[in-house]
Amino acid sequence: MLRTALRNVLAHKARLLMTVLAVMLGVAFVSGTLVFTNTITDAYQNSSAKGFDGVDVAVSAKYRESTGDEPGDYPDLDQALLDRSARVPGAASAVGVVSGFTAMADKNGKLIGDGWQTKGGNYWGTDDSRYPLTSGRAPRGENEVLVDARTAERAGYKVGDTVRLSIDGPVLSPRIVGVFTTDDGNVAAGGSLALFDTASAQKLFGKAGGYDEIDVRAKPGTSQAALKSQLDKALPKDRTETTTGQSLADEQAQQIADSMNGMRQGLLVFAGIALFVGTFIIANTFTMLVAQRTKELALLRAVGASRRQVTRSVLIEAFVVGTVAGVTGLAVGIGIGAGLRALLGSFGESIPDGPLVVTPGTVVAALAVGVVITMLAAWLPGRRAAKIPPVAAMSSLHAQATTKSLVLRNTLGALFAAAGVAVVLYATTLKGTDGQAPMGLGAVLLIIGVFILTPLLSRPLIAAAAPVLRVFGVSGKLARQNSVRNPRRTAATASALMIGLTLITGMTVMAGSLQTAIEKMATSALRADYVVRMANGNNLSPDVDRKLAALDDVSASSPMRDAVARIDGEEEYLTGVNGPAIGKLTDLKVDEGAFTVTGSKIVVDDTTAKSRGWKAGTQFTAHFEGGRNKRLTVAGVYEGNELIRGVLVDTAALPKLSDTRDMQVMVKMAGGASATAKDTLEKALDSNPGILVQSKKDLSDSIAQLFTLLLNMLYGLLGMAVLVAVLGVINTLAMSVFERSQEIGMLRAIGLDRRAVKRMVRLESLVISLFGGVLGIGLGVFFGWAVGRLAGSSMPTYELVLPWDRIAIFLLLSAVVGALAALWPARRASRLNMLAAIKSE
Known part of the structure; x- marks a missing residue:
């Protein structure tokens, strides 16, 4: 039977070619997805690991839980903590790190990188091994900056050029005094990195003599665990926490792997769809092949072959086809993985260097998918052929499906389809993630039902x-x-x-x-003509609102300002707005009360009102940092949406907080939206590359x-x-x-x-x-x-x-x-x- 099956494969190789191609495409998609995502993951993980080569232990600020009227925050890491870290017996050196969003413009004034990937930081000095210089010297003062080598090459910058930078709003035009190399993953992903001297970075990023992190390097012979133990004893536990460089590298590697899982799963879903579609072709092909060889199979039964042997012969053919398709699909998939990586590069996406990764798991998955899918699809035709009596097969009496089988098929299909429609309709009555699982189940049932009913x-x-x-x-x-x-x-x-x-x-x-x-x-x-916000989604400086409000062409403007308060023992995020102007800038449907935002009167979106049990006339006390309290009254409840929601409070009623930031600024122009009006707003903001002005x-x-x-x-x-x-x-x-x-x-x-x-x-x-x-x-x-x-x-x-x-x-x-x-x-x-x-x- 084995020889018979192999001869049948060779005899029908032209007819099996399309089946091989169908399986091969699905396998290629699966293996290509695995090769591509494994390659990208490995490249980013290796790059991020190199970024921690100079960090044996990182000291960071420990989050202080909110107590009483004070919201939680992170304490500053000051110079005293840095000096204490450097004096620990096992420490060879300690470096204070300052970093933050820094929008960098190219020579055409356009933002380099993708918002959050454009960063800035501090250069510790000529001995800063984190960022080795390839040309130039260390920066001195706010008017001098270093630029990473990838960005310099991509934007055409060189030492001596002037570059436009934006840090939290103000635009700087420092001179490039040096170019450095880095293993920073954000730079490898197409972002940019600008470095100032430490004092300038602290001033620009609002640290005032403090640091975001302290990186400590161990002396030769001192392990990371030993150095961490020494730092834990030397530093105040209520203000700091320590993490080894290896732990940071492992954590970032896991984050990279997790972020790639979404892409991998998405691509594998489509590979699964292609294989699912291919299953119909395989089943169809083997059904027709078996039908064409009915007399041949009947003769085999007549000379002594059992039903199991006939089925097995069909499955052997499927195994050969699946193996050929799996091997070919794996080879094509490796090419697809390499091609996708090159394609990202051609789109301007910078990826860290690294080898093409073909893991044993990818090889096994490709072969398993090719063989298993083909054999599963061929099993039913093989089983059906084996059940045909030899005499009936010789006279072709088996060709017509019985009325009983057709009635059973149509009844089963109708039940599946009806169940699918019912579950899908039920899912539409639910909200959010609650309806996802029923929707998926209903879709699968309906597709199966329609497929069964298709004849x-x-x-x-x-x-x-x-x-x-x-x-x-x-x-x-x-x-x-x-x-x-x-x-x-x-x-x-x-x-x-x-x-x-x-x-x-x-x-x-x-x-x-x-x-x-x-x-x-x-x-x-x-109703606003324009919305102004940061390109990376971060908050704006309050200076932006003040500059725009001062323009003669602006008839009304309002920030959407973040503020945190404790209400009834729980933290609540409030949104500060310009009370007198907010009604001119928005058009929100009011369900209850009046849309009045002035003094102590506020408005709340319907979702927050329901969760808090508030309604028009409800009063409560908001507790802000520093023990400052404000008695507020709900004037109205409005329908929130994806653009505007939450508790809207007049900015005049908010106490002056230590860190005031605006999510965005809404602007209404006297002459309406126009190219001239947009240009006026952009020029008022110094053509800041990090700020978007959107109509x-x-x-x-x-x-x-x-x-x-x-x-x-x-x-x-x-x-x-x-x-x-x-x-x-x-x-x-x-x-x-x-x-x-x-x-x-x-x-x-x-x-x-x-x-x-x-x-x-x-x-x-x-x-x-x-x-x-x-x-x-x-x-x-x-x-x-x-x-x-x-x-x-x-x-x-x-x-x-x-x-x-x-x-x-x-x-x-x-x-x-x-x-x-x-x-x-x-x-x-x-x-x-x-x-x-x-x-x-």
């Missing part, structure tokens, strides 16, 4: 195309009959395309609806850009599933042509020319593809509505938006898939020798 659905849906097919005469009529001749095969072929289009359509509908909802929220909740259109465009980027990535990934579906259609048609060789020969003999034969196969392919496309688009619209409704449950502006233009494109894509898939089978059918075909069995 039943194929007849009426394909029959609907009959009037169009009649236009093509005999070819059209034959194409329709061929499409419904074997409903199960048609269903399996169409289902592969259906799943890909279900996902594509669903994501498009959901993304379009959510994007429209957020755009409506931005335009309806904001409502800019906000909408940024939202649209994000959704478009995500959708394009998803389209690219799901394109793999569609490609596998194309191979499935080609495979089905090619094997169908082989099965119908005698029939096609007879048609040619009675007058059907080659062009008509080609047209018949093409129309059959088109009908099957459009059938799968219609099912996929229908399911996609339903899932898009359901998931969008769940995601938009907290958005009053959410409504279903059907992108008819893209739906039309997806339907056209189905037709293109059918047309392309039919090229080779149609050509093969038209070139059959009619006499040889008539004589074939």
